[in-house]
Amino acid sequence: xxxxxxxxxxxxxxxxxxxxxxxxxxxxxxxxxxxxxxxxxxxxxxxxxxxxxxxxxxxxxxxxxxxxxxxxxxxxxxxxxxxxxxxxxxxxxxxxxxxxxxxxxxxxxxxxxxxxxxxxxxxxxxxxxxxxxxxxxxxxxxxxxxxxxxxxxxxxxxxxxxxxxxxxxxxxxxxxxxxxxxxxxxxxxxxxxxxx
Ligand code: MN
Numbered sequence: 001x002x003x004x005x006x007x008x009x010x011x012x013x014x015x016x017x018x019x020x021x022x023x024x025x026x027x028x029x030x031x032x033x034x035x036x037x038x039x040x041x042x043x044x045x046x047x048x049x050x051x052x053x054x055x056x057x058x059x060x061x062x063x064x065x066x067x068x069x070x071x072x073x074x075x076x077x078x079x080x081x082x083x084x085x086x087x088x089x090x091x092x093x094x095x096x097x098x099x100x101x102x103x104x105x106x107x108x109x110x111x112x113x114x115x116x117x118x119x120x121x122x123x124x125x126x127x128x129x130x131x132x133x134x135x136x137x138x139x140x141x142x143x144x145x146x147x148x149x150x151x152x153x154x155x156x157x158x159x160x161x162x163x164x165x166x167x168x169x170x171x172x173x174x175x176x177x178x179x180x181x182x183x184x185x186x187x188x189x190x191x192x193x194x195x196x
Contacts, residue, residue, distance in 0.1 A: 034076035
């Protein structure tokens with residue numbers, strides 16, 4: 001049985017960058033729905049008692065009838081569970097190691113932010129934009145819907161939800177404004193801790 005994780009901060013903690021109502025709906029409605037549908041889909045199967053991490057390791061050997069469940073609700077649950085931790089209301093610092101990877105990969109932190117925004121704006125429709133690490137190189141990639149690159153790429157450090165439910169109430173169609181706001185609440189300690 002999977003459960004909705006408790007947020008490490010209050011719904012209004014990320015104001016004014018991310019509004020409380022958006023956070024509450026995103027967490028209690030959207031994320032809860034992924035959890036509920038995942039539980040319903042796994043009920044009565046041998047995967048019912050597995051943790052999210054165990055489930056992710058058996059993606060490749062899943063029977064066909066569970067593949068769609070994975071692509072949507074299971075990854076949706078996993079994406080969001082980490083997404084909440086990738087944000088913080090506190091002022092957090094990027095580690096020296098991550099900073100130097102960013103500089104060697106993109107030239108500067110500002111160049112990285114610009115590239116990330118450009119990539120996110122080019123992600124048509126719903127999906128996520130992700131900062132990935134491959135050995136000593138960083139790359140920014142787009143993925144559609146809830147698809148998770150865990151099977152395709154080496155390691156993801158940061159991901160940002162681009163579905164309109166993540167920003168529509170405050171920013172409407174202006175994804176660029178949402179992205180600019182998001183940088184103010186990135187949990188740089190958490191993201192830095194994911195560097196290998
Ligand atoms: Mn979402």
